[in-house]
Amino acid sequence: MNRNLDLLDPVVMGDEVSMYSLFEHLRETDPVSYVEHPDYEPFWALTRHEDIKFISQNNSRFLNNPRTVLVQREFEKALLEQFGTRNGLETLIHMDAPKHKKLRGVTRDWFKPAAIGELSGDIEAIAKKYVDKMESLGGECDFVKEISLLYPLRVIMSIIGVAPEEEPMMLKLTQELFGGADPSQSRGDETGDGLGVLMDFFTYFTALVEERKANPRDDLATVLANSLVDGEPMEQLDQISYFIIAATAGHDTTSATVGGGLKALIEHPDQLDKLRSNPDLYKSAAREMIRYTAPVRHMMRTTTQDEMFQGQSIKAGESLCLWYPAANRDSTAIENPDVFDIERDNRNQLAFGYGGHMCLGQHLAILETEMFFRELIPRLKSIEFAEDPDWVQAIFVGGLKSMPVRYQF
Ligand code: HEM
Numbered sequence: 435m436n437r438n439l440d441l442l443d444p445v446v447m448g449d450e451v452s453m454y455s456l457f458e459h460l461r462e463t464d465p466v467s468y469v470e471h472p473d474y475e476p477f478w479a480l481t482r483h484e485d486i487k488f489i490s491q492n493n494s495r496f497l498n499n500p501r502t503v504l505v506q507r508e509f510e511k512a513l514l515e516q517f518g519t520r521n522g523l524e525t526l527i528h529m530d531a532p533k534h535k536k537l538r539g540v541t542r543d544w545f546k547p548a549a550i551g552e553l554s555g556d557i558e559a560i561a562k563k564y565v566d567k568m569e570s571l572g573g574e575c576d577f578v579k580e581i582s583l584l585y586p587l588r589v590i591m592s593i594i595g596v597a598p599e600e601e602p603m604m605l606k607l608t609q610e611l612f613g614g615a616d617p618s619q620s621r622g623d624e625t626g627d628g629l630g631v632l633m634d635f636f637t638y639f640t641a642l643v644e645e646r647k648a649n650p651r652d653d654l655a656t657v658l659a660n661s662l663v664d665g666e667p668m669e670q671l672d673q674i675s676y677f678i679i680a681a682t683a684g685h686d687t688t689s690a691t692v693g694g695g696l697k698a699l700i701e702h703p704d705q706l707d708k709l710r711s712n713p714d715l716y717k718s719a720a721r722e723m724i725r726y727t728a729p730v731r732h733m734m735r736t737t738t739q740d741e742m743f744q745g746q747s748i749k750a751g752e753s754l755c756l757w758y759p760a761a762n763r764d765s766t767a768i769e770n771p772d773v774f775d776i777e778r779d780n781r782n783q784l785a786f787g788y789g790g791h792m793c794l795g796q797h798l799a800i801l802e803t804e805m806f807f808r809e810l811i812p813r814l815k816s817i818e819f820a821e822d823p824d825w826v827q828a829i830f831v832g833g834l835k836s837m838p839v840r841y842q843f
Contacts, residue, residue, distance in 0.1 A: 690833025
């Protein structure tokens with residue numbers, strides 16, 4: 435039986451066991467699979483590492499625009515009416531050459547390892563604040579709701595320049611945008627999810643741009659408000675979209691990694707012991723958590739020409755969906771991929787994508803994850819699940835919704 439429609443089922447995709455079993459099935463039986471679902475435009479689903487890497491590195495042949503992530507037909511229609519584009523936004527991930535390169539250039543230096551390294555003192559202080567909070571909660575907490583959702587939010591908001599008192603609103607908007615398929619997180623407006631959320635992001639960031647034009651500071655908002663592209667101020671849609679991608683891509687993904695990373699350590703006490711006894715492993719542990727959790731489930735590309743690809747005839751203009759967690763568990767590219775191994779060489783993983791659009795925030799994400807566990811593990815005597823963890827039902831960015839834990843400091 436062809437199970438490819440399950441890719442669009444947030445319940446199947448919102449649980450790691452059913453999701454990875456589906457990916458294994460597709461990788462083995464139908465690795466370039468044509469998916470036709472009543473609520474979505476058709477697309478080809480790719481689940482093999484080699485194929486996903488190949489598509490990702492051929493950016494002029496396989497375009498990011500016009501279809502970047504999977505959204506329901508009705509919502510695509512609403513976006514087209516409201517914004518004039520099928521994606522609604524014009525973030526880096528929705529652009530192609532030559533515009534993509536120019537706009538990526540605006541913040542490229544900001545996100546380079548050396549610049550990110552300079553933030554490590556600030557990130558360490560935020561990590562300490564959240565580990566202190568965990569300690570103050572007295573031995574039991576919902577790690578996701580009380581710690582891992584909030585820590586990356588504070589990091590990215592402080593980098594952008596959003597005030598701490600605005601964070602609860604940002605958290606809610608991010609969850610509504612990304613966790614939209616989960617009934618418990620969706621806003622439930624008439625378009626299903628999303629459109630009202632985008633309008634709220636627009637309103638907030640438009641005001642922030644005006645503020646930073648008038649009062650520049652040392653933050654990303656000031657860079658975005660005042661940068662010139664080809665000697666001209668950035669278009670308003672580009673600018674606001676830039677904020678939205680930094681705020682959203684920089685938050686839920688890293689939250690999912692920190693939450694999923696702790697879950698993996700609880701489930702693999704040998705790896706936790708190894709980390710405790712060898713602090714040199716924090717960075718590679720962070721990379722392994724990212725591979726293992728692969729929170730960005732997919733991105734899409736559109737073909738520019740007819741292709742014969744892995745025996746399938748794909749027409750110009752058709753869409754390809756790249757399932758990153760499936761690539762990260764492909765044993766032809768990654769040895770024993772289902773094993774959580776904090777010493778693994780992770781150069782070949784695809785959780786950050788690949789090619790010209792490879793995650794701009796990857797060094798920040800690794801540093802944030804590393805810093806959190808560097809602060810937590812030496813202080814933690816023991817930890818266990820207090821209840822079963824629960825997953826967000828999402829097909830785009832996925833991770834834990836709740837993880838009650840019991841612990842001793
Ligand atoms: C573990 C955490 C993260 C994961 C798994 C992740 C994953 C991804 C993936 C898969 C892509 C698409 C790559 C492609 O199409 O080839 C991407 C793009 C992007 N990410 Fe991340 N990301 C993470 C954290 C961050 C952070 C902290 C930021 C900071 C702002 C960020 C900013 C971006 C941006 C701006 C893009 C668009 C790049 C472009 O299109 O040129 N991400 N990320």
